[in-house]
């Protein structure tokens with residue numbers, strides 16, 4: 001279901017593209033447009049808001065709305081591709097006025113810093129506000145355990161090659177898992193063991209056996225809003241994983257890349273059940289503030305020295321920490337409370353889109369397709385029956401300009417593979433969800449009729 005203002009905004013975009021309204025020129029008044037598009041003034045005002053957020057138009061007080069010059073070449077939404085395949089948000093669709101405010105204030109607050117402040121694990125004033133911020137997510141730590149970095153992937157690549165105090169050597173991952181990390185592991189020739197994960201989670205008895213019988217340095221897990229499954233562990237499972245890690249002297253590397261957008265207020269991360277010795281917590285801000293490329297990690301005391309040493313080394317080769325402007329902008333986001341306002345509006349949008357996709361996925365039941373995950377998060381995994389060749393489906397959809405991700409790319413071991421495709425709502429609008437699902441159903445109909 002699309003809102004009227006979204007349909008009107010789309011019509012306006014098409015007319016701008018078709019040069020009915022010329023770039024750089026003023027748009028007709030709200031009243032005139034409401035007559036042209038046969039809707040209320042209020043609908044036009046809302047459509048204007050949406051075009052403003054997408055940077056297609058801008059307002060000049062007491063004059064009116066103008067079309068941005070050259071917007072068409074810069075604007076992804078002009079493409080007719082429906083992209084269910086990416087987890088990366090389009091920056092222009094997000095709230096840029098807040099960003100501009102925070103950037104502006106950021107310039108003022110770090111005047112006493114210099115480039116040298118980027119050589120460690122983050123600027124002190126930012127690190128000092130983080131324990132309080134993290135306590136909102138049941139993460140209790142002190143600033144000296146926190147490191148600011150460029151994102152989760154960067155930390156994973158460093159710790160995977162580090163010696164750990166338990167003296168063990170192998171890395172255990174869930175299968176499927178976050179693709180970029182599993183590819184990193186494969187290409188780095190590191191010793192990896194996998195444990196199957198499905199809609200119910202992992203088998204904790206098997207986890208204990210693996211912990212007991214193998215030299216596991218750490219277990220990398222994405223407990224909530226898993227990518228690609230879109231599912232989360234229960235509190236009981238998180239508690240049990242923490243207990244087993246302590247018992248068998250295995251480190252847990254908890255990737256909480258979606259934590260800020262989670263709507264489950266009762267959720268407790270694995271870290272919250274930990275002993276402050278075996279638990280590394282990783283947070284990414286790529287999903288909420290993609291323009292500043294920033295993340296944080298919390299290291300236990302026993303890893304502080306060796307991790308600091310590694311980031312010093314990596315500074316010499318790749319400048320470990322985020323830029324001062326990113327850190328200062330982020331600090332303003334937190335200190336001003338804008339971050340919570342920003343995540344609240346994102347959560348609302350994700351909820352709307354995920355409910356819409358969930359409703360539409362019911363249409364796939366007759367094809368014997370089982371959707372999992374997707375509850376208030378970006379990712380849905382569609383388990384496919386035998387008669388569907390997922391490569392053919394992905395290709396057929398691509399030809400219809402609908403992009404989806406084949407499931408096999410998220411699996412490390414081919415034996416663990418559960419045939420499917422991943423759908424992401426990160427960069428599709430509500431209209432695109434509806435239109436994309438119509439196309440998916442049409443293509444599935446063809447496959448179904450061909451097979452039976």
Ligand SMILES: Cc1ncc(COP(=O)(O)O)c(C=O)c1O
Nearest residue numbers: 151152153178227257284286295
């Ligand atoms: C599970 C998971 N972890 C980490 C990341 C990336 O985090 P970062 O950009 O901070 O490296 C992603 C990105 O989609 C992800 O899905």
